Amino acid sequence: MTDSDLDAVADLYLLGYDVSWTREGARAYIEKFFRFEPQSCFVAEENGLLGAVLGYSFERESGLILYIQELVVSPAARHRGIAKRLVATLRESTAKRPSRVNVKPLVKADTGVLNFYNSLGFERDKAVSFSFDE
C-alpha cells in the first residue's frame, strides 16, 4: 500500500462495513494506522481495489507482536480467498516470525468474521474489553 491508495482504501472501508461516516473521517482513520508501519499494509487489486489489510508490529517481553488493525474486502469480491491472501502476505512480510498475531478491531459476535479467523487457524482470546461511557 502507498499514499496514493489512501482515498480508495477509505472508500473501501465505508463500503465494506456499510457505515455512514464521512470520507474524511474514514480516510483519517485509515491514514493514522497506515502511517504506523506502511510496510505492513497491503492492498489487493484487480481492475481496481478489492481489499486491504493494515497491520503494525512491535516487540514486547513475549516477542514480536503483529497486530491486524483493519482488514476489509469489497462485498462483491468476498469468498474468493482475498482476505486469506492479504493476511498471509502480511505474516510473510515480517522479517522475524511474530510470536503472536492479534486482531485489533472488535469483531463482536459477527459469526462470519469469527469463522474467517477460525478458518485461518486463529484461536479466540479469552481477553475481555472494557469501555467507559460518560
Ligand SMILES: CC(C)(COP(=O)(O)OP(=O)(O)OC[C@H]1O[C@@H](n2cnc3c(N)ncnc32)[C@H](O)[C@@H]1OP(=O)(O)O)[C@@H](O)C(=O)NCCC(=O)NCCS
Ligand atoms: C471478513 C472479510 C475480510 C473476509 O474476506 P474474504 O475475502 O471474503 O475472505 P476469504 O475469501 O479469504 O475467506 C477465507 C475463508 O474464511 C471463511 N469465511 C470468510 N467469510 C466468511 C463468512 N462470512 N462466513 C463464514 N465463513 C467465512 C471461509 O472459510 C473462507 O474460505 P472459503 O471461502 O474457501 O469457504 C470480509 O468479509 C469483510 O471485509 N468483512 C467486513 C469487514 C470486517 O468485518 N473485517 C474484519 C475485521 S477484523
